[in-house]
Amino acid sequence: MSSLAAATLRPLRIGMVGGGTVGGGVYDIIMGRLGGSSVDTTGQMASSSTRRCVITKICVRDLAKPRSFHVDEDKTTLVSDVNSILDDDSIDIVVEVMGGTSLARTVVLEALKRGKSVVTANKALIAEHLSEIHTAVEQSVGNGVKFGYEAAVAGGIPIISTLQNCFAGDIINEIGGIINGTTNYMLGKMEDGADYDEVLKEAQDLGFAEADPTADVEGHDVRAKIAILAKLAFGTTVDVEEIPCNGISQISSVDFEYAKLLNCTIKLIGTAARLSQYG
Incomplete structure (x- = not known):
């Protein structure tokens, strides 16, 4: 994507489910240090010439609970009902940082069903439900949704994309x-x-x-x-x-x-x- 084309597109809008330590780190990187990050079309952090993204909503259990990170209330709204994110057609990507498997599974599958891409590092969720999630992605292929979970295992290598792409034609023993x-x-x-x-x-x-x-x-x-x-x-x-x-x-x-x-x-x-x- 050219810098001119990227400039004409609205920012990608992110709804984040979970506002704990991990969520605070994600928010700080995207909204704090970088003032609204940029991503390329594969969802990787990229240069300022690519499309920008902004966290517009964060779903938390307790709205009154003090946060370990500063929320820019001019750009981001705290909500306590996850449907406020799932039902919001303006949100492109759901970032799941709540942990656990039961509710997280429901959120991920429902987001994909509604045409929203999902990013998570929830190892327990992925280990238990990856096949089901892949099926949901395939069923929503017409919506162009993606499921990103590189950070779940050795993200610094990165091993997941390496296995998916570089070794796709190999037999691994x-x-x-x-x-x-x-x-x-x-x-x-x-x-x-x-x-x-x-x-x-x-x-x-x-x-x-x-x-x-x-x-x-x-x-x-x-x-x-x-x-x-x-x-x-x-x-x-x-x-x-x-x-x-x-x-x-x-x-x-x-x-x-x-x-x-x-x-x-x-x-x-x-x-x-x-x-x-x-x-």
Whole structure:
């Protein structure tokens, strides 16, 4: 899209569902630091020559609750009913940052049904309902809707678009790696001699780990991510609950001593493979 064509188009209007920490970060980037971001036609952050976007509505549970981010009331309206976003024909994109799976699934599917593109990083939602969501996108193909979830797994690589595009014609037999930054940080510190409780608190103070770190330290985050990658790599849906999962909460300094004797270290790895390749 040329800069002239982009200038003649109205901004893309975004409705955001959820106003917590993640939502505040999204709002700050799009509306605060950049004063209304620009995106290209594939939805990637781009230069000022591309189409601009603005968050016009945010749906929150409690309108009176103090926010950790400043909302520009001249450009953005806080609402407590998600239908205020879903029923708004002027909204082009719904960004889901509420978490959970039940209500989030309803919001995502309903938004797609109504011709709105959706962006989310909700790993649990995607791991459980990706096939259903893809079907909804296909059924709305005439509306030009898209479902973006690059940030759900290793967005910095980025691995999802790489699997979807660069390896579309390849047969993938195995996929794996370190896909949780919180536990990787913690294990690195523990290898240097810090104990588990000490480094967990440090990770929480730095904002790497949540107040409830269960999803990270027990491996649930990695389990959801590897389910998503298995779907993309192998085209098969894996029940998240059937994936064997061991986190790092039982790891101690003694384990690292044994690892050093073997000239090894300890990492939390997510992996999936086609069993048929092994006979």
